[in-house]
Ligand SMILES: Nc1ccn([C@@H]2O[C@H](COP(=O)(O)OP(=O)(O)OP(=O)(O)O)[C@@H](O)[C@H]2O)c(=O)n1
């Protein structure tokens with residue numbers, strides 16, 4: 407069963423389960439390696455940090471792309487090609503985010519030169535390591551973080567059969583040719599053309615031969631590997647329709663789009679840890695499910711069981727008072743031990759139930775201070791802690807309205823994942 411990826415819209419449906427079964431059956435029984443060109447400077451973002459190293463939700467963009475390939479079991483080697491001055495940074499990212507299939511090599515002055523450097527790194531190894539010559543090599547821009555296993559499988563199998571393959575998307579704007587004076591010469595019939603995206607796949611020998619034969623002009627000004635395979639190896643790529651998320655981060659706005667997609671995806675599921683309040687957890691689940699959120703409910707088990715069984719980055723800890731501090735800390739420890747909070751910021755919504763006893767002002771202050779102090783510490787550990795107090799002694803109709811309000815607040819917190827609101831004790 408392929409690891410279910412965290413990407414927009416991925417829901418386990420009969421179709422996705424069928425596709426996963428197909429993936430299990432369609433075994434890739436030949437070596438496949440990946441080359442991720444990441445040696446650019448990202449000038450068009452207007453940022454000083456090259457876009458592949460810009461952090462999104464506290465993690466460098468390139469780490470998401472690497473993870474998208476590492477989670478694919480039949481991909482054994484990933485060559486990341488970076489500029490000489492960023493090699494130490496890249497190695498630190500590999501170490502911090504526990505990337506295990508990666509080899510870092512130096513890039514060139516253009517994308518094609520970087521890609522060729524990456525390809526050559528796969529033919530130099532003779533030690534039988536994963537970085538020996540593959541049958542198929544996937545080439546994918548490191549600044550395209552969204553790539554799914556089933557698309558990789560299609561690209562890989564097509565490359566094995568046809569010699570080359572590539573992902574395409576419909577054009578959004580019409581392509582026009584201009585005169586040297588800057589006027590319209592003619593426009594292309596948009597329906598006949600497609601945008602060439604990534605990933606692309608090649609028989610390793612084909613793409614290496616293409617680079618060995620190509621011109622200096624290709625190396626300096628070319629942008630299309632599929633063209634090199636066709637022009638120099640007479641290999642016509644099989645084209646495969648991709649998803650809208652197959653876009654390349656080019657401008658600063660694209661980074662905002664990536665963050666928005668991750669937040670949308672992360673907010674699709676929660677795990678409620680009941681804290682002994684199973685009935686309230688059931689009401690909570692009903693309201694959240696009505697908003698299309700997948701809800702897991704766990705008893706107050708040790709945090710490690712909760713996290714290991716949970717494919718979510720959002721936890722709701724229901725408690726009758728702040729005595730459940732240790733349960734929160736257990737959960738955080740479990741998130742750290744399983745690298746959960748390393749991959750994405752974890753959200754914990756701490757729901758403090760107000761009972762029959764009257765909450766004196768000093769107790770309210772104590773609770774508020776507890777949540778604030780703990781949240782400040784957890785923020786350093788990539789955990790966003792929000793407090794919400796709920797009076798559950800009200801009449802059923804009022805409690806129903808309060809539960810919907812609590813659900814709305816919860817959805818806002820897990821969607822926005824805003825550090826500024828951590829440590830607040832909101833009142834429903
Ligand atoms: N000499 C280069 C130039 C680009 N790339 C990589 O090729 C991919 C796609 O290129 P592009 O989007 O053009 O990246 P940049 O060249 O960094 O962007 P810009 O043109 O805005 O500077 C990126 O992952 C980029 O890091 C590379 O490996 N080596």
Ligand SMILES: O=P(O)(O)OC[C@@H](O)[C@@H](O)[C@@H](O)CO
Pocket residue numbers: 517547602603604629630631632654656
């Ligand atoms: O042209 P840029 O260097 O911005 O990016 C490279 C893109 O051209 C390339 O990734 C796809 O178009 C497929 O070849």
